[in-house]
Amino acid sequence: MTEPERLITITDLCVAREGAARPELDRVSVAIDAHETVVILGEAGSGKDALMRALNRSLEEGESASGTIRYGAGPEEPSRATRTRAAYLPGPYARPLSPHASAIAQFARIIARKLGAPQASGRAEFAQEIARLDGAPPLAAFEKRAGEIPDEILGWGLLAMALAQTPELLLVDHLFEGLAPKAARALESALLAAKARFNCTLVCATMNTDTALRLGGRLIVMRQGRIVEEGPLPRLATAQAHAYTQTLFKDEPPRARSGQRGQPVVQALHICLTAEAKTRDEINFELRRGASLALVGEKGSGRHRLTRAILGLDYLAKGRIVFDAVDIGILSPEMMSRLRRRVAIIAGADDVLDPRMSLWETVGEPLRAHLHLRGDLVARYRESALRRVGLASLPGNLPISELSAFDRRRLQVARAIVTAPVLAVIDEPFRGLDAFAKSVIRDLLQSFRAEEGPAFLVITSDFAVARALADEAMVFRDKRIVERGTLAELLRGPKNPYARALVEASRLDTLHALSPTAAGG
């Protein structure tokens, strides 16, 4: 049996950011063989991103590195670094392209620069690669400006761009984060097929254990800048030695839940989301205090349109909405704005909080703006909320821009807690979080619902999220409901083929992911 060829040897790699209390990478040593699949798993701030940047030689301003990254077998091959064809594949969630320029032109330029070829040739390579990818959208989908292309499509473009460079080493940086399960699954399959085609080395950073399980190969678990555990994925998925890895792989137990019922908070009567909708497409539902309803569907299915209508931000073609016993159709914009003070929003996007504000200002703002409370009362409520979400130990003047995605999400929960809302809109709350952070946010939201008792309106494309947070669900497609019922019913046997596809895509049965064929690298 021949020894595998060593592609990268990392020795005592440290990456530190100017002014940071601890290094992003703390004396990390790891070896990666040629043709191997390596998944780097960890929560936000674990150091996996810094490791990817170091491998891609693209450290950010203010970062400095020490240690060794050796490409090839040893010092006798110093030029190997320049000969290794590495392609960096970021996720669409990171917005790697300029939103104002045509996506295809940007892809062509990057490919041409990497290959040292003219831009026309880069475009041809991109077109060829898109045509090869099974399930990819047509080339015309990338002619638009990058900002106008949905993440699900942009992900395919980024993959084709990376593959057009015929890489020897493919650095996949959170490619699937924030994508709907169905879209993520298709991209994962295409990535694995491409890996087999090029026989390249695949290094993939992710926060998602399911993604890791499906990609297979070797798993490196990172936390606070260090590697805490390393080994073949099938083994680590079932028998973890480190407590942190156990937390990451902890499966969420299925829970039977019956919806609590109180006063109606939202009543939607004969709502049509489009002018062309027929009577049978009308949306009628009632959401009571303490209950939780999930709006499940893909982007553009009408979930956000309905939510914006409920909040009085969009006008409806037809129908009435009664919010907290008030028909919002008769309210002036000022009165509607006052009514919205009873709403809290927790969204899975990091830019919903003003990055210029501090931790304390963010939580205290609703108390000052809505209730005009005295400073000492604001401080008391703020402290209590921050303690509940585990952020009380952070300095109060810390700007939002310096918080991690996990901390920002917790801060949104704290802000929601002090608002004492009657309705909480929870929009993809776990997007971009690792398994550990997801479990913390899920627990916080459940405790928020149990203790404050607001109605939950959960917007998601993933039935796993709906199952964690809601009692009932409505499945949306093309601005109408295709199926509705309790979560238990929908998960047991959805009748509509689209709803069934969404349930299957949500990977409720992790056994499939653990099977040797799925986990093989």
Add this chain to the structure above:
Amino acid sequence: MSAAGEIAAPAPSLRTIIRGAGFIGLGAIGVAVGLADVLTRAPANAENVGPPLLAPSLQFPFGTDILGRDMASETLHALAVTATAAGFGALVTVIVGGLLGFLAARLPWGLGLFTRWIAGVLGAVPALFLAILLIGLTARGLAPLVAGLAAAPLAFARAFDRARELGLSRHAEFARATGISSNALLRRDLAYEFRDTFLVNATRALAAVAIILSTVSFLGFGATPPHRDLGLMIAAARDTYFDHWWTATFPAAALALLILCARLAAALDEGERP
């Protein structure tokens, strides 16, 4: 690091260093200007302090001009006049341009966009010509105010665009969706913008206004004797400069230093065009 896999350690934040140097320079100029009466050997415009057109020497380090005025004292006094006037003009630019631009972005019924269009049209005209026009319409004594107003259209446009960007941002939409009123949002945006950008905007405007004021004076539309600023000093040296280089060199160097420090303090951001 080994030769096999070099990772370039990035330089420390260049922007911070540049801004720091700029503020140190402006601070030094401020001290010199504040102590001008103590540091100089002669009051402003004092003639026959030395022989006319004396070259730089130990006694007169910057030499003397045609009326026997000490060039070092005159340069420092003129720098005080220019810096004070430019500081006032920069405040006018920041308040009229920055603040009003920010508020105009929230005007309803297309009024805001109309004001933005007007600012765009005015911004297309070189600020120097605007300043000369406005001085012609008002008075020479109002040159600092006029220079500030001439530099304001681009500041207005920039503030307007920033306010629109903030108004359309996700965090603003999030705040509105949770009942934060438009007025509260405006107050919040103004407070943070003032905190985060005032110094950069003010120093950028300082550089622009200093250039406008000096050029206007050089052309004879600005400061009048006996209150000489740097532009007027350079203009006065037109007849003697080619034979007596020091008569214009030191005022020009002082003006360049003031502008350079202000631009550095603004981190070399693109500014209002003179």
